[in-house]
Amino acid sequence: MRIVKDKYVKIGRHEFQAGNRSIWSNEPEEMWNNWMWQQSNRIKTLAALEPVVHVSDMERQAFEASSDMFHVGITPYYAGLMDKDDPNCPIRLQSVPTMGELKILPDDLEDPLNEEGDMPTPAITHRYPDRVLFYVTHNCPVYCRHCTRKRKVSDPSTSTMNKQMEDAFLYIESHPEIRDIVISGGDPLSLSDKKLDQILTRLRSIPHIEIFRLGTRNLVTLPQRVTDDFVEMLKKHAPVFVNTHFNHPKECTWEAYEACRKLADAGCVIGNQTVLLKGVNDDPMVMKELMHKLLAMRVRPYYIYQCDLSQGISHFRTPVSTGINIIEHLRGHTSGLANPTFVVDAPGGGGKIPLLPEYVVKHEGRTWTLRNYKGQEYTYVEPEL
Ligand SMILES: *Cc1c(COP(=O)(O)O)cnc(C)c1O
Ligand code: SF4
Numbered sequence: 531m532r533i534v535k536d537k538y539v540k541i542g543r544h545e546f547q548a549g550n551r552s553i554w555s556n557e558p559e560e561m562w563n564n565w566m567w568q569q570s571n572r573i574k575t576l577a578a579l580e581p582v583v584h585v586s587d588m589e590r591q592a593f594e595a596s597s598d599m600f601h602v603g604i605t606p607y608y609a610g611l612m613d614k615d616d617p618n619c620p621i622r623l624q625s626v627p628t629m630g631e632l633k634i635l636p637d638d639l640e641d642p643l644n645e646e647g648d649m650p651t652p653a654i655t656h657r658y659p660d661r662v663l664f665y666v667t668h669n670c671p672v673y674c675r676h677c678t679r680k681r682k683v684s685d686p687s688t689s690t691m692n693k694q695m696e697d698a699f700l701y702i703e704s705h706p707e708i709r710d711i712v713i714s715g716g717d718p719l720s721l722s723d724k725k726l727d728q729i730l731t732r733l734r735s736i737p738h739i740e741i742f743r744l745g746t747r748n749l750v751t752l753p754q755r756v757t758d759d760f761v762e763m764l765k766k767h768a769p770v771f772v773n774t775h776f777n778h779p780k781e782c783t784w785e786a787y788e789a790c791r792k793l794a795d796a797g798c799v800i801g802n803q804t805v806l807l808k809g810v811n812d813d814p815m816v817m818k819e820l821m822h823k824l825l826a827m828r829v830r831p832y833y834i835y836q837c838d839l840s841q842g843i844s845h846f847r848t849p850v851s852t853g854i855n856i857i858e859h860l861r862g863h864t865s866g867l868a869n870p871t872f873v874v875d876a877p878g879g880g881g882k883i884p885l886l887p888e889y890v891v892k893h894e895g896r897t898w899t900l901r902n903y904k905g906q907e908y909t910y911v912e913p914e915l
Pocket of ligand 2: 669670672673674676677678679683715716717746747
């Protein structure tokens with residue numbers, strides 16, 4: 531069943547409600563719904579956070595100590611989703627600094643995925659045969675505490691210049707093997723519609739480009755960014771894939787639902803990449819709930835990432851077995867559509883490596899002994915060819 535009311539949608543047992551307005555409840559509706567207002571009223575300082583939640587001593591300490599390492603930025607919308615009293619709230623853990631960020635372990639790496647090593651030109655990482663990452667900005671509406679690109683993101687001195695942008699286009703144009711562009715950053719939706727339109731127009735003019743994906747967390751942290759004008763602009767460039775980054779069911783609000791609805795109605799295909807984070811979503815029941823909510827928003831779960839080895843995010847890392855166990859609890863137990871691929875992005879630039887629970891019990895000659903999701907064993911014998 532689907533119930534649609536003013537700022538409320540219910541699909542089956544999933545309710546999508548408008549986010550809490552917190553200290554901004556008197557702000558006029560047109561301000562709150564305006565993404566520029568949300569951008570310019572972001573929480574960047576401890577003083578600005580204090581009235582919104584009961585800041586714990588540890589958070590206060592971490593905020594001050596980490597301030598020159600990785601900026602804080604939290605949109606009023608995302609801040610409104612925080613639990614005022616619980617520092618372990620999943621929204622808070624993802625956006626307010628904690629002491630864990632100050633800890634750098636011997637195994638931590640500055641550029642764990644060796645993205646710099648595979649850079650033929652400053653705005654491109656070319657690792658796989660037919661597709662590239664294209665960095666178009668280093669800004670994001672909310673700076674995720676678990677960001678793997680902390681070395682670059684939020685630092686204005688590394689932002690993509692026009693010259694770098696042009697070099698990237700020239701690189702893509704001169705490499706006919708590239709058919710798929712992952713437009714990333716930072717968050718490409720930090721750019722204006724006009725600038726994005728220019729980028730997409732240029733990419734669409736390249737004969738060998740088939741698809742591109744916008745890698746964006748705006749649907750989660752600033753859903754107001756997805757305006758009618760924006761989706762109209764995207765329509766011109768179809769097919770457009772959008773890969774977003776929901777990590778917790780609490781992020782699935784009415785605003786997020788609406789942003790996804792507009793994109794999907796405009797013909798975009800939306801996928802989700804979740805990062806496995808200790809204390810946020812390292813629980814099979816939380817993940818299953820998230821995957822179900824995403825499907826109700828017309829978002830197809832794509833990847834769950836093992837938290838990588840970037841510096842200052844060790845407090846978020848889980849054992850690899852946690853991710854495998856989550857897949858064990860999804861596959862067979864719920865819709866195949868709700869099953870993302872669990873991947874480890876190999877340190878040193880090896881790329882994404884998928885991991886699954888072991889379903890092969892034994893393999894001898896033409897005989898495969900397999901187990902299903904209930905642990906029951908079955909034999910498949912290959913016919914003699
Ligand atoms: C993740 C990634 C891609 C895209 O990989 P898919 O598996 O196609 O989603 C492309 N290039 C780099 C460097 C990546 O890290
Ligand atoms: S939106 Fe993406 S790039 Fe930006 S801070 Fe979050 S994880 Fe990093």
